[in-house]
Amino acid sequence: MSRLVPWLTVGPAVLWTLLFFILPLVLMAWTSLQPLQGDGPGLGNYVAFFTNPSYWRALVNSLEVTALVTVLAVLLAYPFAWVLAEQVPERWQRLALVLAILPFWTSYLVRSYSWLLVLAEQGVVNGALVGAGLLSEPLRLANTRAATVIGFVHFFVMLLTLTIFASLKQLSPSYRKAAADLGAGPLRTFVYIVLPLTLPGIMVGAFLTFVLAIGDYVTPQILGGNTELLMPQLIMLQIGRRGDFPLASALSLILMLVVTVAYLGCARWLRLERV
Amino acid sequence: MRTARRLACALTLTAAALACHPAGADELNALIWCDHADPALLQPFEEAHGVRVNVKEYEGTGAGLAIVEQSRPGDWDVMVIDSIDVRRGVERGLFAPLPEDRLPLADLFPEVRFDEHTTVAGKRYAITEKFGYNTVGFNRTKVDPAELRSLKALLEPKYRGRLAIYDYYLPVMGMAALAVGKRTSELSADDLPAIRDVLLGMKANARLVGEVAASQTALATGEVDILVGGGEWVTAGLARENPALDFVIPDEGAVLWSQSLAMFADSPRPELALEFIRYVMSPEGQARLATSSCYWGMPANRQAALTDEEKRILRFAEQPAFLARAQPYPAPDEALDRQMQDVWTEMLQAR
Numbered sequence: 001m002s003r004l005v006p007w008l009t010v011g012p013a014v015l016w017t018l019l020f021f022i023l024p025l026v027l028m029a030w031t032s033l034q035p036l037q038g039d040g041p042g043l044g045n046y047v048a049f050f051t052n053p054s055y056w057r058a059l060v061n062s063l064e065v066t067a068l069v070t071v072l073a074v075l076l077a078y079p080f081a082w083v084l085a086e087q088v089p090e091r092w093q094r095l096a097l098v099l100a101i102l103p104f105w106t107s108y109l110v111r112s113y114s115w116l117l118v119l120a121e122q123g124v125v126n127g128a129l130v131g132a133g134l135l136s137e138p139l140r141l142a143n144t145r146a147a148t149v150i151g152f153v154h155f156f157v158m159l160l161t162l163t164i165f166a167s168l169k170q171l172s173p174s175y176r177k178a179a180a181d182l183g184a185g186p187l188r189t190f191v192y193i194v195l196p197l198t199l200p201g202i203m204v205g206a207f208l209t210f211v212l213a214i215g216d217y218v219t220p221q222i223l224g225g226n227t228e229l230l231m232p233q234l235i236m237l238q239i240g241r242r243g244d245f246p247l248a249s250a251l252s253l254i255l256m257l258v259v260t261v262a263y264l265g266c267a268r269w270l271r272l273e274r275v
Numbered sequence: 276m277r278t279a280r281r282l283a284c285a286l287t288l289t290a291a292a293l294a295c296h297p298a299g300a301d302e303l304n305a306l307i308w309c310d311h312a313d314p315a316l317l318q319p320f321e322e323a324h325g326v327r328v329n330v331k332e333y334e335g336t337g338a339g340l341a342i343v344e345q346s347r348p349g350d351w352d353v354m355v356i357d358s359i360d361v362r363r364g365v366e367r368g369l370f371a372p373l374p375e376d377r378l379p380l381a382d383l384f385p386e387v388r389f390d391e392h393t394t395v396a397g398k399r400y401a402i403t404e405k406f407g408y409n410t411v412g413f414n415r416t417k418v419d420p421a422e423l424r425s426l427k428a429l430l431e432p433k434y435r436g437r438l439a440i441y442d443y444y445l446p447v448m449g450m451a452a453l454a455v456g457k458r459t460s461e462l463s464a465d466d467l468p469a470i471r472d473v474l475l476g477m478k479a480n481a482r483l484v485g486e487v488a489a490s491q492t493a494l495a496t497g498e499v500d501i502l503v504g505g506g507e508w509v510t511a512g513l514a515r516e517n518p519a520l521d522f523v524i525p526d527e528g529a530v531l532w533s534q535s536l537a538m539f540a541d542s543p544r545p546e547l548a549l550e551f552i553r554y555v556m557s558p559e560g561q562a563r564l565a566t567s568s569c570y571w572g573m574p575a576n577r578q579a580a581l582t583d584e585e586k587r588i589l590r591f592a593e594q595p596a597f598l599a600r601a602q603p604y605p606a607p608d609e610a611l612d613r614q615m616q617d618v619w620t621e622m623l624q625a626r
Contacts, residue, residue, distance in 0.1 A: 037609050054620040061624075121498055140436070142498065143483040225483030226442055229623050237620065241445070242612060243337025 032249035036242070045250035058234040059254065065145060065230060066214040069152040070206050076153065077160035077205065084161070085168035097165065101158050108155070112222040115151045116142055119223070143225025151223045152213050159212075160205035167201025168194075203269035211259050231255050303328045303547055306339060306354040308534060309487075310405070310567035311555075319563070320554045326547065334486070336360040343369060348541040352548040358389045358533040359445075359606040361401040371540040372398040377549065379556050382578045386598040387533050392606070401535035404555055405564055407572040408522070408601055409446030410529035412494055412505020415519045426454035426525045429503055430476035439493045440477055440484045441504025444619035448474065449530035449605045450504065459530060459602040464611060467618050474622040477503055484623060487570065494520060507589055508532075511571035514588045524597055531601040533575070565589065 033041040049055045080100070088096045103111060118124045119141035126138035141147055171194065179189040213219075217232035226233070231251065238248040305311060307330045317328045333339040336357050343351060356364060364370045380388065383403060393401040411423050417437075422428055429438065441447055449459040451473035457466050482499050483489065491509050493499045495517055502509055506529070510520040536555055538548045554560045561579035565572060573589055574581070581591065590597070607615055 036613075052617065052620075054617065054624045057624045120496065122496065140482070143485075143493075222489070225489070226485060226623060227481070227483060228626070229620065234620070237616070239337050239341070240335035241337050241443075242616060243335075243340055244613075245341070 028249045029253060031246050032253055034246040036244050036246055045247045046254075048247065049250060049254060054229075055234060055251070058229045058231050059258070061145075061228050062214050062231040062255075063258070065148060065152070065220070066210055069149055069156060069213050070209045072149070072153045073156040073160050073209050074202060074206055077157045078164055078202070080157065081161045081164035081168055085165050097162070100161055103154070104158055108218060109222075111155070112151055112219055115147065115154070115223055119147050119150065142223070143227060145224060145228065147223040147225070148220045148230075151219045152216070155219075156205075156209040156213065159208060160202075163201045163205035163208070164198060165201075167198040171197055200269055203266050207263065207266055210262055214259065215255065301326045303352050303544060303551055304350060305330045305551070306342060306351050307332055308334075308355045309569035310564060310572070311355055313563070313567040313569060316555075316560070316563040316567060319559070320551060323554075324547065324550065328551070336363060340364070340367070340369075343539075349543045351539050352542040352544055353551055354537050354539065355404075355534055356401065356537055357604070358392045358401070358403055358535045359604050361393050361535055361537060362395060364537060365395045365400050369539060370400040370537045371542065371545065372400060373402060373538060373549070373552065375399050377553060378402050379576055379578070382576045384573075384575060384577055384594065384598065386601075387531070387575050389533060389535075389603075393535055401537035402552065402556060403533050403575040404536045404561070405572040406531060406533035406575055407508045408506040408524060408529040408597060409441065409443075409450060409504045409532055410506045410522055410524050412502035412509045412520065412522045414494065414497070414500050415521050417497075417500035417519075420521065420523045423501070423523050424526050426450060426473075426527050428525075429454075429480065429501070430473065432480075434480045434501060436480065436482050437500040438477060438480045438482065439490045439499040439502045439505075440481050441490050441502060442484045442486045443504065444616055445605050445607075446530045446532060447477075447504045448615055448619065449602065451477070452605070453525075453527040453530070453602065456527070459605045462605050462607065462611065462615075464614055467614060471618045471621065474618065475625055478622050478625050491570075506532075508570045508572050511588045512566075512568070524600055528600045528602050529597070530605075531598070531603055533604070534572075 030041075032045055033043070035042065035044055084093060084096050084100065120126070121138045121140070121142070123142070125141060126135070129135045130138055141150075175193050175197065176189055179193050184192065215232060217236055220230045221233055221236075224230070229237070232255075235248045235251045235255075238244040238251065303326055305328055309332050311317070312330050312332055317330070320326075321328055331342065333342055339354065339356065340363065343354070354364070354369075361370070378399075380402070384406075387403045387406045389403055390399075393399060393403065411426070411429070413420070413423060428434075448470055449462075451470040452459055452462055452466060454473045455466075455469040457469070462470075478484075481503075483493055485493060487508075490502050490505065491513070494502045494505065494509060495513055506522045510522050513520050536552050538545065538552060542548045555564055556576055558576065558578045558580040561574035561576040562581045562585070565574040565579055565581060566585055571589065573591070573594065581589070586592070605615070
């Protein structure tokens with residue numbers, strides 16, 4: 001009986017993983033090998049991806065946008081998290097954090113459409129710039145890659161702020177005191193002590209940003225104006241009218257492979273227990 | 276242990292109850308496009324028959340058929356589908372034949388019966404309920420309609436940044452085909468290079484490529500002045516608030532879109548499903564569908580009980596002339612369809 005206990009304990013989790021992750025993944029892999037019509041299984045859908053420049057351009061677009069979003073979000077979130085953790089009095093930190101993540105509480109779809117209104121030709125940004133006489137003509141912001149990046153960064157800065165804030169709070173003040181005792185100034189302390197020790201928090205947040213952004217369909221579709229395709233849009237295009245689930249599955253697996261490579265690339269920093 | 280057994284028992288019973296639960300006799304399940312979700316359309320039917328119409332919206336036949344395949348037999352009663360795709364449903368054994376003698380076929384605009392799509396082996400599997408044109412929508416205060424007499428005008432540099440393109444490859448590629456003098460019903464792979472060039476020219480002038488809501492919003496807010504692929508389905512619903520929005524059918528013609536209503540072969544309520552179809556096809560149902568809050572469109576039934584104002588907005592009186600110049604939706608086979616979508620993808624990726 002005692003031998004069964006561990007199995008009974010992990011059993012539900014294993015079953016859950018098998019049923020809702022492994023099995024669907026295997027089915028998707030099998031589907032990706034099927035043609036939409038005609039012959040038996042093959043690599044035709046993967047060959048189509050690598051031989052059609054418009055298809056792999058979608059992957060390049062996705063990587064460019066996601067990399068830019070991740071870097072910008074880290075650069076904006078770190079100072080924000082630092083101010084929250086170091087400058088805001090302890091008793092106000094909880095409220096400040098709630099305020100920081102307030103935009104999370106609104107619908108993702110509503111937030112994206114709101115950005116469209118803000119960035120539109122007659123929107124808030126252009127209205128202010130033209131009204132202040134800084135521009136004679138409104139900027140073209142909506143329906144561009146820049147709009148997609150802005151929408152993503154707005155969303156993921158909040159996520160990164162949380163992970164970096166948690167890392168900063170876990171950092172014992174002793175490290176900084178020791179560094180100061182040894183003659184290090186604030187900048188050296190930050191570069192050689194604080195930054196390396198908060199790297200796991202940065203990397204976890206950056207990785208989550210990368211994964212969530214590269215798989216997101218809504219933001220590029222609404223804010224990007226479909227003037228270029230990212231991978232999720234290309235996948236949806238296969239499903240829309242033609243119902244080409246085999247090709248959509250192949251594209252999805254390629255996207256998963258990219259995420260896996262990204263994970264392996266930063267695995268040594270992804271120590272979740274540190275966050 | 277007793278608690279676990281009780282829990283297992285309860286779960287089993289719940290699962291059994293869910294599995295055996297018969298579809299409600301007082302409900303109708305409809306897989307629809309957004310225009311059918313308008314309460315103004317559904318409520319009169321619900322009240323007249325004492326039933327509730329449950330709707331699920333979808334976009335794209337592929338997505339709609341996937342929903343059906345993932346459902347249990349009998350889950351759905353009726354489906355709105357692109358007329359050119361009715362055969363796809365029939366080939367999968369999804370649809371039941373409809374009794375022609377109980378449908379107002381004689382009242383339909385003859386040009387939109389589309390028997391080649393809605394009948395198979397002499398049996399009718401769907402009926403056209405609504406149609407319109409993928410043509411050129413525009414803002415009258417920004418663009419002179421005379422300038423849009425030719426589709427080639429859309430490629431002119433003066434329209435750079437002033438165009439939106441409706442994000443559906445079949446009608447817009449059909450329009451591109453018209454621009455180079457091809458007939459939409461005779462398209463082949465050989466025509467694609469010329470169509471591609473037109474698409475790339477349009478893309479160079481386009482500010483966005485948007486689905487229904489995005490392209491409509493772009494035109495309505497002045498973000499763009501012209502919507503390629505637009506028509507009454509974009510401008511008519513906004514006519515009262517923004518009378519400057521209009522559409523034109525260029526000299527080369529326009530692409531005729533149409534949607535049909537079909538009944539599922541395994542519907543547990545075939546009589547109610549047929550009544551729903553008859554209601555939608557009735558003069559009152561047609562008027563409500565034509566002026567749905569989601570988008571307006573021409574009723575397939577000429578007897579639709581539209582007001583004079585609604586007829587004016589829909590340009591009802593001009594339909595014979597429009598229909599004479601319109602060409603059908605491209606209906607490519609599987610191989611050509613994929614090639615067309617690849618050309619469309621190339622256009623979307625073009626910078």
